[in-house]
Amino acid sequence: MRLNAGIPEGPIADKWTAYRSAAKLVNPNNKRKLDIIVVGTGLAGASAAATLGQLGYNVKVFCYQDTPRRAHSIAAQGGINAAKNYPNDGDSVYRLFYDTIKGGDYRSREANVYRLAEVSNQIIDLCVAQGVPFAREYGGLLTNRSFGGAQVSRTFYARGQTGQQLLLGAYSALSRQIDAGNVTLYNRRDVLDMVLVEGKARGIIARNLVTGAIERFAAHAVVLATGGYGNVFYLSTNAMGSNVSPAWSAYKKGALFGNPSFTQIHPTCIPVHGEFQSKLTLMSESLRNDGRIWVPAYKKDVDRLRSKEVKPSDIPDSDRDYYLERRYPAFGNLVPRDVASRAAKERCDAGYGVSSTGFAVFLDFADAIKRKGQGTIDALYGNLFQMYEQIVADSPYETPMMIYPAVHYTMGGLWVDYELMTTVPGLYAIGECNFSDHGANRLGASALMQGLADGYFILPATISNYLAAEIHTPRFDPDSSEFTLAAEKVRERLVRLKNTGGKQSVDHYHRQLGRLMWENCGMARSQPGLEEALERLPLLREEFHANVRIPGSLDEYNPELEKAWRVADFLELGELMVRDALQRRESCGGHFREEYQTPDGEALRNDEDFTFVGAWEYKGKSCAAELHREDLNFEVVKPSQRSYK
């Protein structure tokens, strides 16, 4: 298969305008005759469904939650980037583009990233018009803060709840379209399969989570906005229900999966505390604006800290190692996430971790409180401090936070072309669900930007180019043979899972999978570790299918059954991630192969052999997936070794 991203000709700054001028349109009378399914109601899904409804298409939107407002975009804290240059500190569309390409360690597509930077400003305008209460100056205008990987302040924020406020904005736009009858909402639905008719995406099979009914829905196009797959690691900052299943079913129906191993490990999360822990909580990257990260410089202090003989404040400045400031003087505590995470791991592996488990570093606000006053710090981070205190029963105003990296975001996802279409015609993937814009590492405050860019502006413009040829296609009959067959297969798989009749719970296997992925395909990867994982994963999968126990029945509200389906897919995805990590014999961004590093421990890229997107094709149950390459051509930015020194 030859992958064609369909990037428009011309200079980079003109590509998107040129594309939009040439793209085919659908007239309003015909839009009413066209159905679009949107799966997921996070920033990407809600904004896409709202905009497509506003344009006049017939939209059906699905979410597994009880209401669209709960999608996990709601938990994003820090902010959203845009190239407004309101602070007049030298920002521009080009600079946002450049920082994002560099931050992604030169593994993303230039044309997509430029377009993202280009529409970033429109997002802020729209959100403000919707009533999103961004932070403001006393003069009434919007204010910005800085974020990792940039030397300008281009991040708009709403206290530590930016994702919540943006999602509620998109949810309000969606609610307006639901009330107008342009969008129909299907909540508490798990989407379990894609239906293809003559090679084109024409619908989905869903399970009604309340009644257990298997339902069929047909449409002229299907849009997946189902988020990331970080829960493959069991412990992550994702919501408990976040899953890969709709995207995985698309993969099995012919959509290629791009860069599955590219995972973001976020540097500032609350450390793991015990065996029964169910999830990890992020502390916003914005805290690194004012917090200073350190561990003791001497081992003797480490021991005294762990045994609680001394408090962190007892250790004088001269005996502390502010290792990010030491190693990266130009960016200091604001280096990109992958760099900050690896540096924390390096210190803890060397024995300088400050908690009883040995896996934690300090994030200290004492200097900032002295400099700015407690009131200012409270206004900036109050809700985060409160959240931290509630979890660990310690006040960050008095003692430094303890943090450690945790799985947070997946840059990999379904491969899409410039139009955000997967390799299955009529099947689109937007937001975190696709692989496209962040390369091997995402910069902070860029996920919200990408989700909304895709949903409000990019997909609505590109989908008409496909649907223009579909105006003569009548509505599909969800009782046709393709739908019947797909529904039967879903039911069979559910029955098989339910009837396994084993002894162990779903969580038992999920936890084992998570540990295996974290240790062998997490922050540092090596050939022996990955090969070991490749041997163990099929065994774990077999054991799961032989020995899992699912209580209850198929035809009722059954959360264990939902989990079982998701974990079964994670068990397959894990293997693809490991294969991808194994084939990429270089280090780049969040993908760190121990064999490939510079003498001072930085990621060592191999541009000659690996400047490509690894896109995997499903070849059936018993065959290994096949790798296809989309070569990345850098016409504007010259790849160089990333330096934040």
Next chain:
Amino acid sequence: MNYTLKIWRQKSAKERGEMVSYQVSDISAEISFFEMLDILNQQLIAEGGDPVAFDHDCREGICGTCSLYINGRPHGPVRGVTTCQLHMRSFSDGEVIHIEPWRSKAFPVVRDLVVDRSALDLIIQAGGYVSVNSGGIPDANTIPVPKHHADTAFDAAACIGCGACVAACPNAAAMLFVSAKVSHLSLLPQGRAEAVKRVQKMVARMDELGFGNCSNTYACEVECPKLISVTNIARMNREFLSAKLFSEKEKIVRDSI
């Protein structure tokens, strides 16, 4: 630590429910309330029983999915947090903990502790938005908003839509929820243009859906995990009243033509 749990079990909306007792032991004070329920469910699965269904998702206090009356209080004993942010250190060893679903006519039980809160979505759909499309928007900084207006609007916009206010209210009123959205949007210049229509439509929808009336007990504010203030209710009442006056004035203008 050890606890006795008395949990509401109900197979479906149509069947009758009852309180059932369970024991959990060796629970660490550091784990969360939901992690304690996870342990109970693992225990039940191992014994061949039916795990307890409860709503939860982000487990960091922001998505609003979790609910639960714990010892008769929405979101449990700690002020300003959701159930998912509760930790077992807030309970004492040997304590009997009563766990029930939200009790309100507008929130029917789905199963065990899970309720259907889609009525709240229907209220937002009636008008909880600014009617703008995604094109032709002026630059964000063309609309200055005084900082204290923006901050007050934010305080109201922090609502997570969990329904604790309805659960706490003796009349099962949704006034705090509705007023938070009305306040958020009417405090901002962007939301003023349709403020009159918005408050009327949202209040009418709230009444249709079977929520009760406000009798100023302020239980909603006490139990709100996001500490949304009842001054929002006062603001909504003012908006509602002036909307009534305005539309009558409008009628007079029309009649005189």
